[in-house]
Amino acid sequence: MIIDNHPFSVNEKGHLEIGNVDTVELANEYGTPLYVYDVAKVRKNCRAFINTFTKLGVKAQVTYASKAFSTIAILEVINQEGLSLDVVSEGELYTALKADFPTEKIHLHGNNKSEAELIMAIDNNIGCIIIDNFYEIELLDRLLKEKNKQMDVLFRVTPGVESETHQYIMTGNEDSKFGFNLQNGQIEHAYHMVQGHPNIKLKGLHCHIGSQIFTTKSFTLAIEMLFTLIAKWNQTDNFIPEVMNFGGGFGIRYTKDDRPLPQAEHVEKIVETVESEITKLSIPMPEIWIEPGRSIVGDAGITLYTVGSMKSIPNVREYVAIDGGMADNIRPALYQAKYEGIIANKADKAPTKTVSIAGKCCESGDMLIWDLPVASIEHNDILAVFSTGAYGYAMASNYNRFQKPAVVFVEDGTAQLVVKRETLDDIIKNDLSYTKNSNLTGR
Numbered sequence: 001m002i003i004d005n006h007p008f009s010v011n012e013k014g015h016l017e018i019g020n021v022d023t024v025e026l027a028n029e030y031g032t033p034l035y036v037y038d039v040a041k042v043r044k045n046c047r048a049f050i051n052t053f054t055k056l057g058v059k060a061q062v063t064y065a066s067k068a069f070s071t072i073a074i075l076e077v078i079n080q081e082g083l084s085l086d087v088v089s090e091g092e093l094y095t096a097l098k099a100d101f102p103t104e105k106i107h108l109h110g111n112n113k114s115e116a117e118l119i120m121a122i123d124n125n126i127g128c129i130i131i132d133n134f135y136e137i138e139l140l141d142r143l144l145k146e147k148n149k150q151m152d153v154l155f156r157v158t159p160g161v162e163s164e165t166h167q168y169i170m171t172g173n174e175d176s177k178f179g180f181n182l183q184n185g186q187i188e189h190a191y192h193m194v195q196g197h198p199n200i201k202l203k204g205l206h207c208h209i210g211s212q213i214f215t216t217k218s219f220t221l222a223i224e225m226l227f228t229l230i231a232k233w234n235q236t237d238n239f240i241p242e243v244m245n246f247g248g249g250f251g252i253r254y255t256k257d258d259r260p261l262p263q264a265e266h267v268e269k270i271v272e273t274v275e276s277e278i279t280k281l282s283i284p285m286p287e288i289w290i291e292p293g294r295s296i297v298g299d300a301g302i303t304l305y306t307v308g309s310m311k312s313i314p315n316v317r318e319y320v321a322i323d324g325g326m327a328d329n330i331r332p333a334l335y336q337a338k339y340e341g342i343i344a345n346k347a348d349k350a351p352t353k354t355v356s357i358a359g360k361c362c363e364s365g366d367m368l369i370w371d372l373p374v375a376s377i378e379h380n381d382i383l384a385v386f387s388t389g390a391y392g393y394a395m396a397s398n399y400n401r402f403q404k405p406a407v408v409f410v411e412d413g414t415a416q417l418v419v420k421r422e423t424l425d426d427i428i429k430n431d432l433s434y435t436k437n438s439n440l441t442g443r
């Protein structure tokens with residue numbers, strides 16, 4: 001049985017299953033809150049992108065944006081599936097190195113890369129740095145000269161395209177902290193600047209217009225904008241891009257109101273648009289790179305919670321509190337993100353009422369789901385929230401000194417712990433006593 005379009009099934013006990021594993025048993029064994037990933041679904045998402053490029057005969061790199069969910073285990077799966085990797089920090093790069101990710105397939109992003117991050121990237125011979133700003137050109141050039149090395153780069157362009165998404169996750173519009181602006185000529189300046197820096201090898205351009213996008217329109221527009229630059233540089237300097245990178249942002253289904261396009265449709269439209277642009281310019285097809293994050297892991301993950309206290313305000317609302325909330329999933333509080341869920345131990349029962357799921361942080365805004373239809377609900381029921389695989393665990397915090405949840409992978413009917421639950425000692429592991437005036441006791 002498919003649950004309301006989410007690819008999960010219900011077993012004979014009436015329990016929700018993910019990857020043929022009983023979620024109630026997972027909650028019992030590993031505790032809650034618990035992030036659970038269906039690895040087969042991650043693989044399927046990877047293949048949907050890669051296979052379309054292969055089918056179209058286009059040379060491509062599908063680069064997993066690891067900010068969506070970066071742990072050693074997921075990077076191992078991503079590597080098995082043949083994807084490249086986008087990292088944005090020393091921490092993400094370190095995780096990739098510890099996962100033995102091939103360094104030539106790692107790309108470094110960031111709007112304020114530190115010297116330490118650039119050095120780590122250079123020393124590990126990563127495949128590409130996506131340069132974001134003028135300061136970075138100078139910094140990278142100095143470091144490359146000091147180390148007598150060269151580095152392939154792309155320029156991140158802000159094409160001035162507004163994608164239809166939440167303002168906080170819109171990145172390609174002109175008033176953005178990311179990249180070189182196209183409209184005001186910054187990107188032209190960067191292009192001329194890099195000509196005098198032979199250690200920096202400009203391979204092409206990059207843009208990322210935003211996240212959770214449901215149409216191909218904004219991507220098409222952004223590609224066309226980028227090719228206006230290529231056209232100009234091709235005419236003046238014979239510049240031919242080896243690579244064009246159009247970022248990530250492909251939307252997924254969180255709720256029944258979301259209508260994501262199949263990955264293949266995005267890829268086909270990107271390829272079609274690039275083909276039309278290169279034909280106009282009579283230049284060869286560049287390698288196409290994309291950077292999906294959410295659409296690789298988002299709908300492969302769920303979160304399991306245990307139901308605790310309940311509060312009914314007659315004629316207003318019924319609050320049902322769970323043992324997690326904004327500390328393990330900040331997205332509802334940060335972006336008003338909407339989720340769907342189900343009582344995992346009553347997954348075969350039809351909804352009888354509507355409740356609102358409250359987190360346990362000391363914030364009125366810590367509401368995970370407003371107005372969720374559920375079967376009868378009791379203490380210790382297990383709530384499963386769907387499509388939490390991207391930017392859920394990755395954005396988890398220790399607010400209120402909650403311990404970060406464990407993460408379990410399921411595949412072929414078996415489960416494996418891949419991130420341990422934090423302990424109370426983890427919570428204080430970096431705390432030190434303040435020793436000055438330690439003789440002043442309890443005044």
Ligand SMILES: Cc1ncc(COP(=O)(O)O)c(C=O)c1O
Pocket residue numbers: 065068086109171208210211212247248249250291292293294295390
């Ligand atoms: C540069 C860049 N690439 C890729 C991504 C991944 O986006 P998404 O997870 O929406 O696919 C992001 C995040 O928005 C990003 O900033």
Ligand SMILES: N[C@@H](CCCC[NH3+])C(=O)O
Pocket residue numbers: 067169171211212331335390391
């Ligand atoms: N973290 C955001 C998306 C930002 C992606 C990074 N540029 C989300 O949860 O939707």
